Amino acid sequence: MAPRIVVVEDEEALALILRYNLEAEGYSVETIARGDEAELRLKEEVPDVLILDWMLPGLSGVELCRRLRQRSETERLPIIMVTARGEEGERVRGLSVGADDYVVKPFSTPELLARVRAMLRRVKPEKIASHLTAGDIDLDRETHRVRRAGREVKLGPTEFKLLEFFMQAPGRVFSREQLLDGVWGRDIYVDERTVDVHVGRLRKAINRGRQRDPIRTVRGAGYSLDEQFAARAPVRDVAESS
Structure with missing residues (x-):
């Protein structure tokens, strides 16, 4: 089946753009606007890739990432963090809590899609193999x-x-x-x-x-x-x- 991507993003317009472009690439996409809701959903089902915003209502993306890395079911979940924080110190912090990749807003949608493909090739090649x-x-x-x-x-x-x-x-x-x-x-x-x-x-x-x-x-x-x-x-x- 199509690789499953979960996007946790509270900016509705950006979430819609990401969903549209990811689905156009053939992925199955679910969008969630709150960090606490995302935590509950990820306990039910683990996606192939998580695209996670840094700043979220309910529970921050950084804290959610940290908690996911503490659970055996999600410790290896590929996580791409999306944020407006571009300073080197913030990027280091995002990676230190367990993010696999880091994209700074505003970003190029083709670039993000390329990062998703690269991550799937690395961790779940069976998902994209012909x-x-x-x-x-x-x-x-x-x-x-x-x-x-x-x-x-x-x-x-x-x-x-x-x-x-x-x-x-x-x-x-x-x-x-x-x-x-x-x-x-x-x-x-x-x-x-x-x-x-x-x-x-x-x-x-x-x-x-x-x-x-x-x-x-x-x-x-x-x-x-x-x-x-x-x-x-x-x-x-x-x-x-x-």
């Missing part, structure tokens, strides 16, 4: 094609997104609610049973004959892409290689 591979399955994000053991697999749009979501985090177990948020999105209401239907369709499409099922059902928890399957070297289908 190809994902797990075992003998290859997924091409640019052409929306999937091949398994050399044969092309026909998938509908939702099954493609579901497989892509799984392949980004082999071994991680996703609940049905997490899959609904990640694949369908928070703004669309879909019954949790719909996840089971589409997982079934995905399995039917990618599994042929005695091929190993890469999707693991975890009773009472959800689904995951089997990490042992993902780690296997790809083997071409005999029918394809003959």
Whole structure:
């Protein structure tokens, strides 16, 4: 799925500009105006990159950054701090509390987008890679094609997104609610049973004959892409290689 970016910015006009440009780049974007609200939201779900304003109502960006670095779930969260404070001492302070990068207002939007891309390439390359591979399955994000053991697999749009979501985090177990948020999105209401239907369709499409099922059902928890399957070297289908 698209990399998820959270923007914590209380200037509404700037937040809208950042959201528009980030979404135009293909990112999933959430904007939050208060530091205390952002702290609560980040306890629920950790994004791929956090763009954090220095001065915020409720809780300052500097203090929020410091607290995030103290939590195991967010200690490695990529944070870009945005502020009007351009003095060297202030930049040092921002970096010392845990910010990974620092952008001074007014800034160039293309520059900020370039910094986001560079950070994703460094810490989460799977989020922007054009190809994902797990075992003998290859997924091409640019052409929306999937091949398994050399044969092309026909998938509908939702099954493609579901497989892509799984392949980004082999071994991680996703609940049905997490899959609904990640694949369908928070703004669309879909019954949790719909996840089971589409997982079934995905399995039917990618599994042929005695091929190993890469999707693991975890009773009472959800689904995951089997990490042992993902780690296997790809083997071409005999029918394809003959």
